[in-house]
Amino acid sequence: MSSENGDIDDHEEGRLPSEGSSEADSVVRHPKWRPHHEIPKDDPAFDGLSKRSQKRLLKQRRFEATKDEKRAIEKEKRKLKKRERHEAIVAGLAQPPPKRAKPEEQTPCRVRIAIDCAFDDLMMDKEIKSMLQQITRCHSQNRLTQHPIPFTVTSQDKNTSKIAQGFKSRHDDHSRWAHVKWETRPIEQIFDKDELIYLSADATDVCETLDESKVYVIGGIVDHNRHKLLCENKAKTLGIKSAQLPIGDYIKLNSRKVLTVNHVFEILLRYTETHDWQKAFLAAIPQRKIENGQETEAGLYEQQEEDGGQTGDDLVSPGHEAELSEP
Incomplete structure (x- = not known):
């Protein structure tokens, strides 16, 4: 406001009074x-x-x-x-949290998953940390089920991989995790190309069911969707098949059609248990992502997970890392 002599005071100029x-x-x-x-x-x-x-x-x-x-x-x-x-x-x-299955009572299913962690150079340090947490959640999901899915984490050279170095410093016992294999080699050197199916939102094919003779690849990257078509282009470069999950055929999401690595892993895990895509989606996808108020099993535990720490979704804000969308 102007003073009587026409001068403008500090507040009108947008300046705050001095501290003290x-x-x-x-x-x-x-x-x-x-x-x-x-x-x-x-x-x-x-x-x-x-x-x-x-x-x-x-x-x-x-x-x-x-x-x-x-x-x-x-x-x-x-x-x-x-x-x-x-x-x-x-x-x-x-609702009480699910009980952990006893190791001696577990029987691994025949479906296999690979988490492709060859994208270290595309992620910032905080995104690397998010990726560590998401992979840890995949292992946690396996511990809760009677039929865990064996999964391989690729490109884990301790000299070059930030993810491998992060696990070494934060989870020194990770090499002893049941049903998890840590590979220094990339996916194309571990598996036959004919048995690989890369999950990508940009794929034209839809994954109608899970084939026990195949290895389903989840892109292990958190990049907030900076790198478009990343997983689809890699699949084409390697000459392997790609597919998207049929989310749009069963439910509608009220946010971006992108899920975290641990959510995709849990969808596949639930499908092996129920052989029902809708049940698998509703069990794994957080309630807040579902349109029209469809009740989800994940919603029962979502707030409890947030109370004890961040959910996979919050860790990535959400990102591009595991691409799944409506057809």
Whole structure:
């Protein structure tokens, strides 16, 4: 607002009062507002960096300085939500999680899956981390069923694969996971091309059923759909078949027709149990993705999963990694 002498005050120019002033205490700021941190002039680590790179480095240092405290807070939140969830289950207000099958009672089914992890160079570090979590969820799903699907994780050279290095640092026991094979070679060197079917939303063929003589390939990438036709083009380059799952024939999604690796894995797993695509889709796809309020089995556990950590969908925001769409 202009003053009597015609000058424009700080508020009209869009400037906030200086910190420490009484006027600054009453200013309503955006919830994500953070105080300005100046770049240290005597730190050689910032020399020669662009302003954006300097801000990124400063942000990384702030994260490193506060990550232990944040982890402790998140741990307490998880404990509280776990206790609340347990109380809700005891009171009959929530569905209990499925019980883990005993290893001696499990009989692997004959359908095979391969997760193609040859896309390290196309992912950022946070996307690599998401991929680790999605593969871990595939293993977790196998532990809950009487008939797990054996799956192979390809291109896991510990010297070049970021995913392999991530598993080594975060899940040192991963090499002992049941029904999981870790291969350093790419898919085309492990399997015969005639037995491979690459799952892709851009494929013209539709996967009507699962053939026990085939290996179904899921593209192991999280890229927020930056790389169009990635899986379909790779299938053509390798000279192998591609197909999409018949989601549009059974349900309608209210969001992008892209699912995470662990969701695709669970769809295939549920189909081997029921031989019913609709039941498989409704069991694996989160409730929030289903149109017209169709009740899903996944919806019963979705909130519980989020309470204990991120679901596969939230981890990728969602991405391009496992491409499935309506025909």
